Amino acid sequence: MTTPASRMEKIAIISVFFALLLLPIIQMVTRFPTVSLLDENRNRERTPRLGEILSPVAFVSQAQKWFADHYGYRDWLIRAKTQIDYSVFGVSDKVYIGKEGWLYLRNIIDSEIPAEDEMSDADLTAVAKRFAELRDVLQERGISLVVVTNQLKDKFYPEFLPYAARRIMSHRRFDDFRAELHAMPGIVYIDTTEILESLKSERQVFHKTDLHWNDPAAAEVARTLVNEIAEAEHRNVPFWRYPLKIKIEKMSGGEATFMPLFYPPNEQALFVAEKFPAPPYTYEVAKDPFEYIARFVNDQGLLPPTVLCGDSFSDGMVRAGLLDHFQVLYRTKSPPQDLISKLPVGVKYFIYQFIEVRLPRGLVTELGIARHDTTGKP
Amino acid sequence: MLFSSPAFLFAFLPAFLVLYFAAPRASKNGLLFFASLFFYFTTSGELTAILVLSVFFNYYLSLRLETTPARLKKAYFCAGVMINIFPLLYYKYSKFFLSAVRDVLAALGWHVSWPAVNPILPIGISFFTFQAISYIADVYMGRVKPARNLIDFGMYHSCFPQLIAGPIVRYQEIQTQVHRREIRLDDVYNGVTQFCFGLGKKVILADNMGVVADKIFKLSPHSLGFTASWIGVTAYTLQIYFDFSGYSDMAIGLGRVLGFWYPENFDQPYRSRSVTEFWRRWHMTLSRWFKDYVYIPMGGNRSAMARTLFNLFLVFFLCGLWHGAAYKFVVWGLYHGGLLISERLAKRWFRLPVPAFLGWIYAMLAVMVGWVFFRAESLTAAMAYLRAMFSLRNVSMLNPLILSTMTMDKVVYLVLGILCSLVPYQWFASYANNRYSFAPALSVCSLFVAVLAIIMMSVNGFSPFIYFRF
Numbered sequence: 001m002t003t004p005a006s007r008m009e010k011i012a013i014i015s016v017f018f019a020l021l022l023l024p025i026i027q028m029v030t031r032f033p034t035v036s037l038l039d040e041n042r043n044r045e046r047t048p049r050l051g052e053i054l055s056p057v058a059f060v061s062q063a064q065k066w067f068a069d070h071y072g073y074r075d076w077l078i079r080a081k082t083q084i085d086y087s088v089f090g091v092s093d094k095v096y097i098g099k100e101g102w103l104y105l106r107n108i109i110d111s112e113i114p115a116e117d118e119m120s121d122a123d124l125t126a127v128a129k130r131f132a133e134l135r136d137v138l139q140e141r142g143i144s145l146v147v148v149t150n151q152l153k154d155k156f157y158p159e160f161l162p163y164a165a166r167r168i169m170s171h172r173r174f175d176d177f178r179a180e181l182h183a184m185p186g187i188v189y190i191d192t193t194e195i196l197e198s199l200k201s202e203r204q205v206f207h208k209t210d211l212h213w214n215d216p217a218a219a220e221v222a223r224t225l226v227n228e229i230a231e232a233e234h235r236n237v238p239f240w241r242y243p244l245k246i247k248i249e250k251m252s253g254g255e256a257t258f259m260p261l262f263y264p265p266n267e268q269a270l271f272v273a274e275k276f277p278a279p280p281y282t283y284e285v286a287k288d289p290f291e292y293i294a295r296f297v298n299d300q301g302l303l304p305p306t307v308l309c310g311d312s313f314s315d316g317m318v319r320a321g322l323l324d325h326f327q328v329l330y331r332t333k334s335p336p337q338d339l340i341s342k343l344p345v346g347v348k349y350f351i352y353q354f355i356e357v358r359l360p361r362g363l364v365t366e367l368g369i370a371r372h373d374t375t376g377k378p
Numbered sequence: 379m380l381f382s383s384p385a386f387l388f389a390f391l392p393a394f395l396v397l398y399f400a401a402p403r404a405s406k407n408g409l410l411f412f413a414s415l416f417f418y419f420t421t422s423g424e425l426t427a428i429l430v431l432s433v434f435f436n437y438y439l440s441l442r443l444e445t446t447p448a449r450l451k452k453a454y455f456c457a458g459v460m461i462n463i464f465p466l467l468y469y470k471y472s473k474f475f476l477s478a479v480r481d482v483l484a485a486l487g488w489h490v491s492w493p494a495v496n497p498i499l500p501i502g503i504s505f506f507t508f509q510a511i512s513y514i515a516d517v518y519m520g521r522v523k524p525a526r527n528l529i530d531f532g533m534y535h536s537c538f539p540q541l542i543a544g545p546i547v548r549y550q551e552i553q554t555q556v557h558r559r560e561i562r563l564d565d566v567y568n569g570v571t572q573f574c575f576g577l578g579k580k581v582i583l584a585d586n587m588g589v590v591a592d593k594i595f596k597l598s599p600h601s602l603g604f605t606a607s608w609i610g611v612t613a614y615t616l617q618i619y620f621d622f623s624g625y626s627d628m629a630i631g632l633g634r635v636l637g638f639w640y641p642e643n644f645d646q647p648y649r650s651r652s653v654t655e656f657w658r659r660w661h662m663t664l665s666r667w668f669k670d671y672v673y674i675p676m677g678g679n680r681s682a683m684a685r686t687l688f689n690l691f692l693v694f695f696l697c698g699l700w701h702g703a704a705y706k707f708v709v710w711g712l713y714h715g716g717l718l719i720s721e722r723l724a725k726r727w728f729r730l731p732v733p734a735f736l737g738w739i740y741a742m743l744a745v746m747v748g749w750v751f752f753r754a755e756s757l758t759a760a761m762a763y764l765r766a767m768f769s770l771r772n773v774s775m776l777n778p779l780i781l782s783t784m785t786m787d788k789v790v791y792l793v794l795g796i797l798c799s800l801v802p803y804q805w806f807a808s809y810a811n812n813r814y815s816f817a818p819a820l821s822v823c824s825l826f827v828a829v830l831a832i833i834m835m836s837v838n839g840f841s842p843f844i845y846f847r848f
Contacts, residue, residue: 004815004817005567005816005817005818005821006818007563009818009821010563010564010566010567011563013567013570013571013818013821013822013825014563014566014567014570016825017570017573017574017825017828018392018395020825020828020829020832021387021388021391021392021395022388022392024384024388025388025389025392056419056423057419057423057424060419060420060423061420061423063385064379064383064385064420067384067385067388067389068383068384068385071384071388071389072388074384074836077832077833077835077836078836078837080833080836081833081834081836081837082837084833085787088787089785089786089787089790090786091785091786091787093837110782162781163778163781164778164781164782164785165778165782
């Protein structure tokens with residue numbers, strides 16, 4: 001038998017309920033208290049324009065989307081949800097929480113790597129053929145292709161994955177693809193897997209809380225890359241000019257902030273200690289089709305002009321001092337379809353860096369190589 | 379606009395409630411009618427015209443039915459039912475019927491094709507069509523006097539709390555409240571509590587179980603094993619119950635806040651000890667609708683046994699079809715019809731007393747098997763899933779698929795869901811005269827549940843791009 005609520009109890013319950021409904025609107029209007037915004041790496045929905053009211057269906061639809069992205073306390077509530085998941089249940093919808101503070105993106109483990117492993121021999125051969133075509137197209141223009149491949153941290157540190165996520169085969173399809181690249185004549189292939197596998201016995205090569213390799217690991221690869229190009233240019237090797245000094249700093253990487261929490265987990269991460277005295281260079285930003293062009297004022301003795309086409313893993317190499325070794329470095333992260341036709345005169349090396357999970361997407365098709373396909377396939 | 383969306387909870391609902399409580403009594407029905415049309419418009423856009431036409435048509439038809447001579451009444455009524463059903467047939471069933479005809483012709487060796495028909499389904503059309511039919515049927519049978527005011531009727535027919543997912547409310551149940559309803563502290567208090575629990579059922583339990591069910595039902599047949607398939611179907615069994623009953627609780631709670639006493643729609647159906655009992659506890663307003671407007675007019679169980687069984691079979695065929703325009707729903711309906719017929723025959727022939735626990739086990743198994751047809755993408759997928767459930771492949775719980783799916787939070791929500799569906803509500807709240815009455819501690823608990831639901835709801839719109847950096 002239940003005890004009936006008193007009048008005051010009823011009023012209190014109703015008041016709290018109405019307050020719950022009204023608080024978001026009040027915060028939205030007054031901006032009080034301040035709620036720190038989440039970085040969602042996307043544009044939030046825009047406010048519906050008054051002119052759109054002539055099409056009421058579209059107006060109302062946009063208004064709802066806008067409201068869902070902007071209502072008061074939204075970002076705080078999202079953090080509260082993920083914090084509960086993390087602190088109470090030890091889980092996250094977006095990240096696998098591994099042992100000893102290691103984090104792994106769920107999407108990569110659950111979807112991207114399995115998709116890569118489902119590639120057939122024919123698929124792999126087709127992608128390798130694209131690389132051969134890219135090599136040939138570049139060679140026609142006097143440019144050498146340098147390929148840098150990156151595998152992700154579950155390849156190097158599978159032992160820290162939670163048991164539930166351990167479906168990764170020790171031998172992956174990407175390993176077969178690496179073998180194809182090793183056997184491909186006429187390219188310079190920098191196999192970062194080999195470098196990192198030998199390096200990891202000395203020190204950690206990936207961040208625990210970030211998708212990326214750490215800068216000291218990137219520096220080792222950059223050193224190998226520069227020396228390989230120097231060797232191809234018949235320069236004295238080692239050409240890499242910087243000694244590696246490492247420092248340790250506290251950081252919360254992208255995977256930690258991606259969860260997102262009020263208090264993201266952090267780690268003592270390895271960084272390159274020394275800021276090198278950068279040689280004088282001009283730095284042009286957003287020069288289509290490049291993100292930037294670093295051109296040295298006094299380029300005597302440096303390696304010839306080079307394009308660096310790669311993702312954020314390449315940034316680690318740049319931070320470690322990669323661009324200081326080239327007369328001109330053209331940098332692009334999102335190459336346009338017609339990049340090859342837009343390559344400047346004088347470029348001698350084209351560094352193409354990518355992470356393994358991009359393999360199933362066909363890769364070099366984005367560079368417009370299909371135009372040169374003689375088989376008639378798109 | 380769903381009840382569990384920010385736009386509804388933090389914009390529409392507070393704005394409407396402020397206006398509703400501030401409005402003079404004479405304006406409340408008008409306000410509710412237009413707010414309901416706006417609510418419907420936010421989801422259905424131009425298709426709101428169908429609802430508006432339905433309001434006009436049924437209002438005038440009901441007045442006409444009252445004054446029409448007896449010899450013409452039946453013709454008006456039948457025409458009214460047909461006209462009400464027409465949009466439902468077109469929007470919901472035309473594509474399925476045409477493909478079914480094509481399948482039948484193909485089976486006979488005639489391969490035909492015609493232009494594709496794929497209309498956008500107006501949300502809640504099955505609910506408001508059935509509500510309209512119940513209204514004109516009740517007027518035709520003289521059970522109820524037609525509404526004298528278009529706004530009053532429009533408000534009843536389109537009332538947003540129960541417009542898109544029920545419960546299916548008969549006019550006679552709320553006739554007096556349409557004309558005169560009091561806003562009483564007790565009703566607002568109990569309504570708020572029921573709404574909060576409904577929100578929690580939907581967002582905390584159903585949505586979390588949905589994640590598990592989606593993941594497992596998506597697996598290819600060769601990846602499915604015994605344990606995974608049973609976890610998947612258990613999760614879906616809880617998802618569909620808490621999703622639907624949660625929505626019903628929100629509708630009934632909101633109705634009560636506004637002064638309406640809607641009928642309950644669920645009575646802990648997973649406590650049933652037979653499939654017959656399950657249908658007395660599951661989607662009760664739909665079962666009642668089929669009973670009163672299809673089963674009994676066809677003779678119900680007053681006819682010979684064979685005819686009664688045929689009536690049951692037909693009702694469940696229609697019930698399956700009502701739930702969706704696909705073969706799998708028809709099979710689901712017929713499966714339940716077959717179970718009910720079997721139970722009736724078993725009761726008549728054997729009269730064996732079945733221990734309560736065994737009855738419950740049987741009912742749960744039967745219902746869960748039925749949900750496989752309901753949830754699977756197709757009949758073929760359902761059969762493959764059922765094979766996995768009854769094979770002894772991959773029995774271990776310690777396989778990575780299960781561990782990555784059944785994370786600690788999901789285990790907690792699964793256990794909570796099982797408890798909430800099986801522990802009698804009467805232990806916590808009194809239930810009399812078709813209405814819940816909640817103790818203060820339970821209401822405080824409901825607010826906590828609402829806060830948790832609001833927190834969980836927030837991540838639905840949180841979809842950052844992972845590969846922004848590449």
